[in-house]
Amino acid sequence: MSQHQELLPEISDVGSKSPIGEFSRRDFVKVCGATGVGMFAVTMFGSVPFVSALKMPIMSDAKGVLLHDITRCVACRRCELACTEFNDGAASSYLSRVKVARNFAAVGGVPAGMAVGKAGDFRMQVDTCKQCPHPVPCAEACPKGAIRADVKTGARRVDPALCVGCGVCTKACPWAVITVNPETHKASKCYLCDGSPECARACPTGALKYVAWTDLRLSSPPVQPGILADPSTSSYCAPCHS
Amino acid sequence: MPTYGGWTGKTLRVDLTTRTSTVEDTLVKYKDFWGGTGMAYKVLWDETTADTHPFDPECPIIFGWGPLTGTGAPSGGRTAITSLSAQHPFHAVTTGHMGGHFSAEAKFAGWDGIIVVGKADGPVYIAIRDDKVEVVDCPHLWGNGIYRATAEITQAMGGSCQVAAIGQAGENLVAQSVVMTNYSHSAGGIGANLGSKNLKAIGVVGTGSVKIAAGKKAWRALIDNSMQLIGSNNQHVVPNSPQPWAEYVGGSSVRWYAKKGQYWGAANPPVETGTCDPHDRQSVGYRCLKSDPGAFAEAYTVRMDGCHSCPIRCHQALSVPTVAKWGVPTTAANTCTGWWGRGLMDNAKVIAGLSKNDANLKSLEAYVVGKHMTDDLGLTNNYGTTDRGWTFVLLSGPAMLADDTKKPTHPLADATTLKAAGKANVRLSWLQTVLINPAWDWTTLTAAAIGAEYASLAGLTTTAAATTLLGMYAAGDLNCMKEFGRLMAYQVGVFGTFMAGPVEAGLASWETKAPGLTAAYHASAAVQWWANGFPKHHSLENGGQVGGLINTCYNRDAQNHSWSNFLANGLPSNVSAVIADAEFADNGYMENMGLACEFGSVTSSVMNPQKAVAARWSIARKEIMDSTGLCNWMWPWIVSPLKERGYRGDISLESQLFSAATGVEMNTKEFDDEGIRFYTLERALTLRAFKARNMRVLHDQLPPWGLAHEGVATFNGTNYYETHADWELALDLFYAELGFDQFGAPTRATLTDMGLAYVADELALLPLNPVS
């Protein structure tokens, strides 16, 4: 039997009956409470120049998160394959919601026994989505409010119906774990596969585990300076991204 | 849903002379040849002649994989690099195989294969970023090793870049050179082909995807099924130590190593491999802690490594801090014969006085220094030939010729007899060859002189002695390894040229000084020469006639594990035989395939029809693997570790994966027939290279050591020797299975059935035997 931690049981519904993208009623009320000051117009419909209102909901923490153990990873990349084949019907490392390929040679690109990676000390750095607590950088950056808390798991999930593929989220995420699919022109990120992540299931060493949510942001070095840009406040961005 | 999945639909052709690239439609031009070797044989047939030299600009180099590469089909990350061979006396077609992640990245970039023709006017690498292809000048990389080339190209192209590169050996047109990727995966014998084109490397980055024709649910179910049936390395399915869940225990040769108390000792903190119940999906990657230097090296193991999509991980990733004193990286990964320097220190007797720990560490350092030497310079040891052959030639060859009575009567008598006669230990590693001082004219040396020289230098500490290859070796100075590599990669002196060049050419030049040496070399079971300068690779000792037939098929060492894996899987022999009966019969093959099985290292029965079927099947599967991207060191899976299935695997799995990924429905027998079709084209290329049709005599005979000597009983389970009559029968039955004529040439009828009538036209013009 498994020597390793089991996957969590399926996460129960966190709130609304609607499919992905609906935040909980509790959060809605919280926000409405704040409008007493008149700072935010909470509306879901109509063209509103003040687009921050669409994504203002303070998301509750996700129920779970993917944890990667660098000492167990054998760089087989079956996680990438499972993520994309079983979600998208096509295999891709670039689109994988768990990022392995880009760290392959060595983080930092310089080998010689100092860095991680195959050219370094062999440890394989894998970047996973932290399911950030509020404020969620990718959700904050999205001009369409397309990134919401998933009903089942609380995972921060892209609603393809709302996403316009602008890619601002890819620049906002400090770990660059959200990607725009060049074929569908939609952003795609880890949504924890409805509570049974395919990558963890596929991992032959248990290096990837699905665990109760914990804040992994400070223990995982970011790979890029995330831009917490609100397109609505930037005159440069607004014309294209509103 | 795409019309076809698996394939990307595009094959890249790069002409280095004009520095242009064109896109070929895979599904128009190569769909009938799938990819990998199938496609390569077609390209070579169309674009070369009998007189094409491997280094001619028009000689193509075909980097191939297949529709299953870059998908979740387990163990699908292989690359087959095919061209005309600089190692082979007639420059016949050979393939070098490398793993890693290169082919997967190329698939993600949108390519089913890369064909390189022409010759650049200066050192270049090919940079592929999805559909953007550039030929990039790189004079700064020429003269540098594979490590630097890989590092610089990766820096230029990004961290996910995969690089296939040659080292100085390939640049210098050394026949015994490689193409290497990802720091530990090398394709043997093909480096000089790139060197001849001034092609230093190919770097590839892919952001695309490989489409799967089947629906997500169906594909997932198939992948799940595969991951349940997978065993350990070489599809060995029984742990080699008692485990609570396991009905059976494998012997010492079984490669399911995991157990409680066994660790990747250099992980921080160490990672236990553990019990590994086969139902535990999250423990598959721990089954194979393959520690070639010995169990003590587990303490130096950071983790295991390997190819894209393979959960087994047969490369050992070591951290050996003390090698820093030799000026090499302290981390090193590789497997099997990729570890040069095995036994080096044992044979130098340097470790004789050391404690066990110190001796082990010294031995381990030799592994690591050797691997770095060869993987950076880009050398191959020709599956151990460099190790064994020159030891024989230089130390025991001349003396053996003098004593004709020293013929082995038992496979083990070789070592014993020679030892008793005061000859060198025939299990000497190649390291004995470093007893040579490059200043000597060693073609006139005798074994006695070499021995005397060694004896006089052993223990000496003078600077002069220490700087010779011999002196360094005797002192346990691993710089001898680097010096050896230098001599070979730069073909320095008579010694360097010999070691670096084709084996048969070397023997021929030596023959003038020591007549009869070539024959003695070919006949020695210690050297394990098979044909044309290449060694055996799982031959008679791995399945009797089946192993022998497999070894005849190609123009280099066989690189075929279809049958040898099954024979060593760890199950009781009778259980394996029953499974073979059932699995083959249920898939439409001959009945009683258990009769094809020879277990252990002996032959117990004469040739029979089942053995011919097994040999054909093994060849078919190897070609299928090399044309789909699957790994023939893992696949096919006759057996599985699951007791509830009676340990049965599923030999139709590859065809199921192929059908699901591509949308091209094919059952397992049809699948095999395609593999044989590819092999038949390879055979035709071989005939063309030999300029003759009589493969039976010219290509398919056993080496002398494989034949039984006078008075030795055969086929009674005490040895693996063949008789002339049985071997000719074996060829008869095998040729019949393949649709070849009595000379081992594909018949016109066979070729026409395969849609290769044009091949028959050319073969018909060849004489039976070469025109002298």
Next chain:
Amino acid sequence: MEHEKDMRVAEEIVDDATPETPEVDDEAAAKAAEVEAARKRLTIVTDHIRRESRAARIVAPATFAEEPFSYTEEQLEGVWEAIAADPEFADIVRTPDEKSGAEFLHSTKYLVVPYARLLLRTQADDPVYLIAQTVRDNAQTYPRPTPVTFFELDPFNLPLEEIFAHVTVIGSLEEYADIKSVTVSNGMVCLYSDRYLTEPRAMSLAQWAEVDSHLNSNQ
């Protein structure tokens, strides 16, 4: 995996299960309580056997007569009957020691019969028999000789010097006259039974397993 949900610390379960004496005259209620207690005993016993099996240990039936279980003979009879009757417990089996006949319990979900036999041989503390019989089994089953180092592994864990000492004893005993040895080219000593293997066959199998098979990858 679902078995783990049922697994709890034995002591806790036992404490939980200590039935209170019913203060009612209602026979039906008393009977129901006894049925419940029996069910709990069944769960405790099977959980314990499965948990021990997962840890690669077999269980003597007498274990349940002692602390912390302290079940009576009658109570245990009830448990064995329930196990035999319910397919859910088809994995719970008894394997006898080959010499004493004493039976031990284990769950074949985690610990199969052949491994139980090896454990029994080990705990019988008769290493001469352990080595000789295991060598015979291997020569018959696979067939293959057994390197002496095999008995250093779990679950045997015999030091090499002791193994050699036992092998010497084996060589002197008539009942083990079929146990022979071959020494291969790297010095490994491999044992076999000539009931099932001839010397040349044993030698070539041993040479292959201990030396030549590794040369394909290692030289």
